[in-house]
Amino acid sequence: MTALLRLEAVSKRFTRRATVEERVRAALGRPMPPRTVHAVDRVSLAVGEGEVVGLVGESGCGKSTLGRIAAGLYAPDEGQALVDGAPVAEGTGGRVVKRTTAVQMVFQDPFASLNPRMRVGDAIAEGPLAHRLWTMRERSERIAAALAEVGLDATYAARFPHQFSGGQRARLGIARALAMNPRVVVADEAVAALDVSIQAQVLNTFLDLRARRGLAWVFISHDLGVVGHLADRVAIMYLGRIVETGPAEAVFASPAHPYTRGLLDAVPRLDRRRAGFQPVRGEIPSPLNPPAGCHFHPRCPHATLRCREERPEPRAIAPGREVACHLDLA
Amino acid sequence: MNGSRAERPTALFWAEFAESRAAVAGLAVFALALAAALFAPWLTPQDPYDQAGLALMDARLPPGTVGTGGYPHWLGTDAAGRDVFSAILWGLRTSLFVGVAAGLCALSLGTTLGLAAAFFGGRVETVLMRIVDLQLSFPAILLALVLVASLGQGLAQVVTALVAAQYAYFARTVHGAALAERRKAYIEAASGIPLRPARIVFRHLLPNVLPPLIVVATVQVANAIAIEATLSFLGVGLPVTEPSLGTLIANGFQFMLSGRYWISVYPGIALLIVIVSINLVGDRLRDVLNPRLRR
Numbered sequence: 055m056t057a058l059l060r061l062e063a064v065s066k067r068f069t070r071r072a073t074v075e076e077r078v079r080a081a082l083g084r085p086m087p088p089r090t091v092h093a094v095d096r097v098s099l100a101v102g103e104g105e106v107v108g109l110v111g112e113s114g115c116g117k118s119t120l121g122r123i124a125a126g127l128y129a130p131d132e133g134q135a136l137v138d139g140a141p142v143a144e145g146t147g148g149r150v151v152k153r154t155t156a157v158q159m160v161f162q163d164p165f166a167s168l169n170p171r172m173r174v175g176d177a178i179a180e181g182p183l184a185h186r187l188w189t190m191r192e193r194s195e196r197i198a199a200a201l202a203e204v205g206l207d208a209t210y211a212a213r214f215p216h217q218f219s220g221g222q223r224a225r226l227g228i229a230r231a232l233a234m235n236p237r238v239v240v241a242d243e244a245v246a247a248l249d250v251s252i253q254a255q256v257l258n259t260f261l262d263l264r265a266r267r268g269l270a271w272v273f274i275s276h277d278l279g280v281v282g283h284l285a286d287r288v289a290i291m292y293l294g295r296i297v298e299t300g301p302a303e304a305v306f307a308s309p310a311h312p313y314t315r316g317l318l319d320a321v322p323r324l325d326r327r328r329a330g331f332q333p334v335r336g337e338i339p340s341p342l343n344p345p346a347g348c349h350f351h352p353r354c355p356h357a358t359l360r361c362r363e364e365r366p367e368p369r370a371i372a373p374g375r376e377v378a379c380h381l382d383l384a
Numbered sequence: 385m386n387g388s389r390a391e392r393p394t395a396l397f398w399a400e401f402a403e404s405r406a407a408v409a410g411l412a413v414f415a416l417a418l419a420a421a422l423f424a425p426w427l428t429p430q431d432p433y434d435q436a437g438l439a440l441m442d443a444r445l446p447p448g449t450v451g452t453g454g455y456p457h458w459l460g461t462d463a464a465g466r467d468v469f470s471a472i473l474w475g476l477r478t479s480l481f482v483g484v485a486a487g488l489c490a491l492s493l494g495t496t497l498g499l500a501a502a503f504f505g506g507r508v509e510t511v512l513m514r515i516v517d518l519q520l521s522f523p524a525i526l527l528a529l530v531l532v533a534s535l536g537q538g539l540a541q542v543v544t545a546l547v548a549a550q551y552a553y554f555a556r557t558v559h560g561a562a563l564a565e566r567r568k569a570y571i572e573a574a575s576g577i578p579l580r581p582a583r584i585v586f587r588h589l590l591p592n593v594l595p596p597l598i599v600v601a602t603v604q605v606a607n608a609i610a611i612e613a614t615l616s617f618l619g620v621g622l623p624v625t626e627p628s629l630g631t632l633i634a635n636g637f638q639f640m641l642s643g644r645y646w647i648s649v650y651p652g653i654a655l656l657i658v659i660v661s662i663n664l665v666g667d668r669l670r671d672v673l674n675p676r677l678r679r
Contacts, residue, residue: 125576125580126576127572150575151578152575152578155577156577158576159573159576160615161572161573162569163569166568166569167569167570167571167572167573168570168573169574169591169592170570170592171592171594172587172591176621180576180577180579181579184577184579184580184583185577227573234577329474359501
């Protein structure tokens with residue numbers, strides 16, 4: 055399988071602007087600890103043609119940042135994000151310039167990501183018209199088709215975003231992304247803001263589209279159930295690094311990384327009584343000052359001295375499966 | 385489709401605006417003043433610019449007197465025998481033109497600068513906004529006075545001075561509103577398509593900073609009229625050949641103590657009515673467009 059979207063050792067750091075105190079201290083030769091967050095730390099990930107990859111992790115683990123790098127909203131500080139071998143975005147002088155329309159994004163908050171003063175038909179048609187994918191003559195037909203594809207009525211095109219329900223807005227976000235005729239869609243917590251019943255409907259729309267369009271998806275979620283439902287392959291993220299990747303079924307059946315095990319154990323299930331539940335110890339550490347070696351070692355029940363000092367690199371444990379762990383738990 | 389008509393933002397907006405009678409009255413008075421100014425040549429018995437049409441016999445007639453023209457001077461005449469009512473309508477024409485022209489120019493200049501500063505950030509923002517801050521620390525009237533004094537008299541000069549003195553208010557307002565909007569997800573969504581920066585700024589950012597902008601625009605038109613009147617009253621604004629309401633007030637000022645109040649007071653009242661009506665509209669717009677006061 056050839057990779058359509060390829061992230062090669064990408065890193066993204068965020069630096070807070072120095073306060074007056076920090077600047078004075080630095081000038082006096084006594085600098086304070088750096089204020090840099092390694093949101094994404096040398097992550098590699100490939101998405102094949104028509105493949106659905108689920109990106110899973112707790113909040114603050116960098117999965118949204120990684121999604122934004124893949125979608126060309128951020129330029130990576132190191133490494134590169136390539137679609138069909140060409141960079142998705144270029145950073146020039148502090149600004150990011152996206153270079154392709156082949157990757158589109160569906161945002162977490164469907165209401166905030168729609169311009170409140172633009173009719174939804176105009177919002178959907180704006181990108182394709184600006185990039186000459188559509189002509190003015192076929193505009194209304196195309197809008198109707200785009201709305202129909204996500205299960206919305208063509209007459210809705212003249213409405214404003216505030217006139218829609220949450221589930222409808224989520225569909226509008228998807229319709230806008232699909233109108234650009236992308237090859238990869240990055241969906242960042244696209245159903246997290248919805249009620250569970252509406253979530254199911256929107257997920258069915260995703261499954262439908264997946265079957266019909268043959269698009270590749272990067273589906274970012276903290277919800278293992280949602281990802282298990284959709285994804286061919288999953289990537290588990292912890293504190294800016296991918297700890298495990300592999301086919302969804304295999305990873306869920308026999309997790310190889312202790313963090314993945316902890317995550318899977320934390321999923322509430324009807325057939326298991328609460329008494330036997332062992333949560334992952336402790337809190338997720340601050341990304342401002344991550345632990346040395348393996349980021350997970352302070353919470354890992356199997357940690358050794360090596361885990362404290364040496365960063366585990368991803369290694370293959372089965373065809374298509376990689377884990378970043380020094381131990382052999384699989 | 386017809387079901388959504390009632391929900392049209394403009395209809396809702398007007399219904400809410402009309403809840404204040406004072407604001408509707410202000411709007412009506414302003415529309416009337418605008419019409420009077422526009423149709424002044426057909427509404428006035430006399431052309432105050434036509435020196436040949438003036439008779440010294442008619443000088444300083446009190447309100448209501450019938451002059452040599454055979455028609456009553458309802459608001460009296462001035463020292464040159466000019467009908468004050470006619471002069472007011474023609475003066476209104478000049479004053480409103482200056483106010484609206486200066487307001488619109490300052491609006492476009494200030495909005496462009498404010499949006500550019502907010503969208504591009506960095507050094508562009510720092511330089512533009514520091515200049516604006518510096519300017520806002522001076523009273524607009526002082527700045528306008530200095531500029532007119534150095535540019536000279538004339539309509540174009542006065543409008544230029546007013547724009548230079550007022551664009552900063554627009555730039556500051558737009559910048560503040562755009563900074564808040566720029567961080568929102570729909571801007572990120574637009575740049576992720578990707579769309580060109582100019583398109584994002586004018587199609588996405590601008591429509592969403594319009595509400596505060598409209599409020600500032602109304603208030604600044606009233607301010608421009610008042611500043612122009614002040615400049616003309618002080619004798620540095622418009623030349624006497626193009627009298628505005630301020631020129632008319634100055635024109636009759638010397639007669640105030642001799643009991644011929646009408647030459648000065650009636651243009652003054654006209655000025656007052658125009659400014660109050662614009663401010664009533666502006667105040668209501670501020671209430672209606674402020675999301676924090678929304679019920």
